[in-house]
Amino acid sequence: MRINKNSSLRLVTVATLAAVAVLTGCGEKQQTPPPGAGQPQEVGVITVKQESLALSTELPGRLNPYRVSEVRARAAGIVLKQVFHEGSDVKQGELLFRIDPAPLQASLLSAEASLAKSEATLAQAKLQEGRYKELVAVNAVSKQDYDNAVAAVKQGLADVAAGKAAVQTAKLNLGYTSVTSPIPGRIGKAQVTEGALVGQNEPTLLATVQQLDPIYLDFTQSSSDMLRLRRAFDSGKLESVAPGQAKVRLVLEDGTEYPLTGKLLFSDVTVDQSTGMVTLRAEFPNPKHELLPGMYARARLAQAVDKTALTIPQQALQRGQGGSASVLLVGADNKVLAQPVKAETAVGDKWVVTEGLKAGDKVIVQGLQKVRPGAPVKPVAAASSAPASAVQGQ
Template sequence: MRMERVPFRQIGLATVAIVLAACGQKQSAPPPQIPEVGVVAVQPTAVPVVTELPGRTNAFLVAQVRARVDGIVLRREFIEGSNVKAGERLYKIDPAPYVATLNNARASLAKARANLVTQNALVARYKVLVSASAVSKQDYDNAVAAQGQAEADVDAGKAAVDAAQINLNYTDVISPVTGKVGISQVTPGAYVQASQATLMSTVQQMDPMYVDLNQSSLDGLKLRREIEEGRLKTSGPGAAKVTLILEDGSTYAEQGKLQFTDVTVDQTTGSVTIRTLFPNPNRVLLPGMFVRARIDEGTNDTAFLVPQVGVLHDQKGQASVLIVDKDNKVVSRPVVTARAQGQNWIVNSGLNPGDRVIVQGVEKVHAGATVKPVAAQLPPPPGAASRPSASPASAATAAPTAAAH
């Protein structure tokens, strides 16, 4: 088979053409794309500091109805679960033995009084006779002593009558307070004993109601420090307003007040008890309900609200944010956070007015990278329409977004 010979010059030209074509392809490749990140331009703003804490409801007054004398329960005189007034009779204990004791005490008192009359007359007679030396001084002294003993017997008789009357009164078991009476723990015919302090029922006053909240001692320490350093302005002791969230997520209609904070930290939980007081005219709150309360602690006038997605934490818990500088370079900035407020962190230090904090695309960039900042489009917080405490956060997010345009 005959093969044609290709001139060497043509082969060289073809090779040069291929190389030039490859070079042209490399030169026409697009440059690397600058990542786009969503930023929020933060500004200091007055932030209402709202703390949400768990707790349980407790009756304002709790009175345990117990037997104060021994005896048989003759009858129960209330309907379980009904409202009773202070002093209203709840049970009747058999009074017969106590009536007898009272009558015996009254008889003993009458006897003592009669004896006193005799002793008074004897002393008066001996007083005249002793001056005439008709009786001895010893006889007169004995008469005076007997008179004193008779007076003491009268006093003892009066006390015995009072004690017997008190025990008789205790056969009427009355309600110590006004409130709602619970389940009866005894039935007619049951034998109750004062020595055993038999529990018969419980009466609870439920308007108003206590709500006892649990706050970690660390959070309480941070709050007091912010107040001392002037970052948090309050309306004064006891002026904090409290809103209650019920078990079904609804907001309780009545507003409560802060009563006091316990002075002892629970060693098992590391928390302290905060007691609040709520009106309960419609008896919506029942003792033992689990609730959550939002306490308006005060206002932080120099705080920055930063969406939580833009705040990073290292293994030691140190918070930081990524900021876009004037050259569109990413800078890592450590910050000090106070607490969460809705979907935001309250940042006390580390930021300057106008700083552009990256809140979208954080995972795509690193410190020193060049980025293309755009105004972040953050979703509204869940339940924003029904939760006024979330409005400052959303407002702080929207304002910098508008400014960025």
């Protein structure tokens, strides 16, 4: 096959022009600046404002019953019957055990007989004293005989009083054979079985009743935290929460919050020397008996109100090496500034800043990964987030 020279020349020329066009296009594309190059980066900012903020702390503790009663045998004898069901709720005065009353019934009868004898003796002594009183007036009996008759009456009165006391004691002991609950609450397992001999030499523990509504939470706080709060109160920076308005919330072991609010009852007046902690107690209603003694729980305790608190969203705070905290601000010239801050307390989804910021500062909360200190930016209002009033325990 023969190829025309003119055709070959035309093909080479077309290929050369196409290559030049491609190179020219590439050069123009490389020289064209990307869209937005050299323009300030847009960032979302919030303006720091002062707000009234309830400060709370979360402290671990244990639930304890409102009242505990150890039911013990006060009468000696054999347990005839256990009336209650273990683990059930009992009322105050409800019968729990029956102890064999026969020996104590016999003791009561004996005491009543002794009392009747003393009363008869007293009656005879009174009659004799009355006769002697008339006779001694006419010197029919000696004064000594009359004095003996008066003393016999007094002795008889004493014997009757002792007999009445013995009868009352016997009745009490007989009543103790019916063992009742001294408080309302939930009763645990029986410590004795039917047929057991109890009350010999010392009161025998029969069962334990615990009152669960309301219920206590005992927890501790370090003395250093209490001192820091007290200094803040004294300086006027913090306003103490009124006792009637203080709220204590309860966080259960599974992380859920107990729906009913408790109240703070007291703070111990001494500091534990071994731990440096102060014991506090809160009371919670427990109508459904959901809370049980011994359960671990955490108390969210409102302790103070900061009238001039400065807060920032958690995503605005950056942590450096060693735990140092800082935020990125937008300066007056719309350039990024790195500002060290002090933020030790988290409240809801925000940090409470105590040093480094002032009201009116513009803190970058969106677009942090795209800017660095000194870079020009275009600040815009950040998209709305969770409300600033999200406070632990509120």
